Amino acid sequence: xxxxxxxxxxxxxxxxxxxxxxxxxxxxxxxxxxxxxxxxxxxxxxxxxxxxxxxxxxxxxxxxxxxxxxxxxxxxxxxxxxxxxxxxxxxxxxxxxxxxxxxxxxxxxxxxxxxxxxxxxxxxxxxxxxxxxxxxxxxxxxxxxxxxxxxxxxxxxxxxxxxxxxxxxxxxxxxxxxxxxxxxxxxxxxxxxxxxxxxxxxxxxxxxxxxxxxxxxxxxxxxxxxxxxxxxxxxxxxxxxxxxxxxxxxxxxxxxxxxxx
Amino acid sequence: xxxxxxxxxxxxxxxxxxxxxxxxxxxxxxxxxxxxxxxxxxxxxxxxxxxxxxxxxxxxxxxxxxxxxxxxxxxxxxxxxxxxxxxxxxxxxxxxxxxxxxxxxxxxxxxxxxxxxxxxxxxxxxxxxxxxxxxxxxxxxxxxxxxxxxxxxxxxxxxxxxxxxxxxxxxxxxxxxxxxxxxxxxxxxxxxxxxxxxxxxxxxxxxxxxxxxxxxxxxxxxxxxxxxxxxxxxxxxxxxxxxxx
Numbered sequence: 001x002x003x004x005x006x007x008x009x010x011x012x013x014x015x016x017x018x019x020x021x022x023x024x025x026x027x028x029x030x031x032x033x034x035x036x037x038x039x040x041x042x043x044x045x046x047x048x049x050x051x052x053x054x055x056x057x058x059x060x061x062x063x064x065x066x067x068x069x070x071x072x073x074x075x076x077x078x079x080x081x082x083x084x085x086x087x088x089x090x091x092x093x094x095x096x097x098x099x100x101x102x103x104x105x106x107x108x109x110x111x112x113x114x115x116x117x118x119x120x121x122x123x124x125x126x127x128x129x130x131x132x133x134x135x136x137x138x139x140x141x142x143x144x145x146x147x148x149x150x151x152x153x154x155x156x157x158x159x160x161x162x163x164x165x166x167x168x169x170x171x172x173x174x175x176x177x178x179x180x181x182x183x184x185x186x187x188x189x190x191x192x193x194x195x196x197x198x199x200x201x202x203x204x205x206x207x208x209x210x211x212x213x214x215x216x217x218x219x220x221x222x223x224x225x226x227x228x229x230x231x232x233x234x235x236x237x238x239x240x241x242x243x244x245x246x247x248x249x250x251x252x253x254x255x256x257x258x259x260x261x
Numbered sequence: 262x263x264x265x266x267x268x269x270x271x272x273x274x275x276x277x278x279x280x281x282x283x284x285x286x287x288x289x290x291x292x293x294x295x296x297x298x299x300x301x302x303x304x305x306x307x308x309x310x311x312x313x314x315x316x317x318x319x320x321x322x323x324x325x326x327x328x329x330x331x332x333x334x335x336x337x338x339x340x341x342x343x344x345x346x347x348x349x350x351x352x353x354x355x356x357x358x359x360x361x362x363x364x365x366x367x368x369x370x371x372x373x374x375x376x377x378x379x380x381x382x383x384x385x386x387x388x389x390x391x392x393x394x395x396x397x398x399x400x401x402x403x404x405x406x407x408x409x410x411x412x413x414x415x416x417x418x419x420x421x422x423x424x425x426x427x428x429x430x431x432x433x434x435x436x437x438x439x440x441x442x443x444x445x446x447x448x449x450x451x452x453x454x455x456x457x458x459x460x461x462x463x464x465x466x467x468x469x470x471x472x473x474x475x476x477x478x479x480x481x482x483x484x485x486x487x488x489x490x491x492x493x494x495x496x497x498x499x500x501x502x503x504x505x506x
Contacts, residue, residue, distance in 0.1 A: 010378070010380070012380040012381075012382075013375070013378050013379060013380045016375050016379075016380045016381035016384075017375040017376065019381070020371050020372055020375040020381070021372075021375070023368075024361065024364055024368055024371070024372050027364065027368065028361065028363045028364065093359075094359075095359035095360060095361065096359035096372075096373070096376055097336070097359075098336065098354075098359065099336070099352065099353075099354055099359040100334070100336070100352060100359065100373070100376050100377060101334055101335030101336055101350075101352075102376055169282065170282065170283055170284045170287070171282050171283050172283040172284050172285055173284060176284050255338040256337075256338065258331065258336045258337055259274070259337060
């Protein structure tokens with residue numbers, strides 16, 4: 001092989017690297033079987049069937065409840081899976097970071113890639129589900145939905161940057177986050193409509209990142225309403241704060257990552 | 262011209278009197294502060310590696326060799342001092358490269374090759390040679406967790422020898438494989454040296470150091486205590502070993 005440029009990756013090498021990381025992560029996770037991938041879809045869908053059967057007795061009066069529920073569940077599942085994977089992103093790549101000089105943030109960012117693949121399938125599933133119910137979303141609604149998902153991905157990356165370096169120092173952080181995720185499922189208005197919570201608490205619920213993403217997505221996809229410009233600005237601000245905090249924590253701890261592997 | 266300069270590099274690890282690496286442990290011992298003991302692993306180490314030069318590093322276990330190599334490779338950050346890399350470095354540390362045991366040999370070679378900065382077509386072109394050099398062609402699609410330690414180490418050397426950038430940093434080279442594999446490593450190693458690659462070589466083996474190195478350093482207690490001809494450094498190293506018994 002011909003030598004590469006000192007300490008700088010060539011564009012062809014970068015694209016090859018990203019592809020290899022995504023491909024091998026996918027292979028390790030799903031053991032190249034369709035079954036593994038179908039399982040990722042099956043989990044939130046099973047939840048949907050069970051929750052729909054139980055909660056339709058309580059919220060059955062709302063004809064859009066089922067659409068709200070499936071959007072909430074799919075978006076939640078992406079958040080839960082992607083953050084859990086992002087948290088251990090550096091630890092699982094320890095075998096490389098301990099042997100070669102390499103910017104660890106690349107591993108963190110690519111760790112979200114498989115969750116993004118799943119999210120893309122979720123999006124298709126949501127769209128098909130809505131279309132089959134005669135509620136096919138328009139181009140503007142889909143455009144806004146994709147914008148929210150881009151925010152969502154940035155939020156996950158911001159969280160993962162901070163969590164992945166902290167996990168190397170606090171080895172039970174994944175268990176702590178597991179508990180937070182369990183509680184967070186009920187903090188986000190997934191199985192209940194936000195309207196049943198007194199309005200003065202809404203701001204607090206919106207601080208939990210999945211809440212605005214789920215609510216805004218439901219608004220454009222199901223309710224045909226577009227959140228206000230101020231609401232969009234606040235979502236972008238929240239996203240940037242999380243990303244900024246993640247970068248700061250990562251930069252503070254990253255130089256000594258290999259010593260904790 | 263130096264391809265690598267290490268200037269006054271020091272490294273201290275802070276060793277706590279109580280091991281706490283969980284949120285739970287920290288929370289339970291919130292009001293019991295830990296005491297730390299400083300363990301100085303490297304103390305103002307300076308060295309230069311010239312273009313085409315092979316430099317041997319000898320030293321007893323715990324003398325700081327592995328930490329020095331990790332700092333040179335950019336994996337650890339030095340506490341004091343600077344490392345100037347004027348050329349790209351291919352490190353092969355602690356008898357291996359990073360392998361993912363859940364992937365087969367081919368995917369692992371793609372992964373490590375890509376991380377080292379090679380394009381997919383370059384890796385594809387070298388794949389046959391790498392697998393043949395490591396004698397694992399028949400096991401190319403076998404997951405690495407089925408490999409023996411020797412097979413994995415042979416594959417590591419094969420990748421390192423075929424993905425050499427300007428400088429090769431080797432920890433305990435030729436420590437694996439049978440006579441035939443070692444002979445091929447030595448042959449490949451001579452070719453790399455003849456082609457002008459600079460090599461930094463850590464070894465406990467007198468023959469390796471005296472046969473392949475132009476110059477050698479002796480590390481003791483984190484300091485360079487000798488910088489001389491390989492034979493003289495080997496003599497001093499073995500004198501230290503026997504004196505330490």
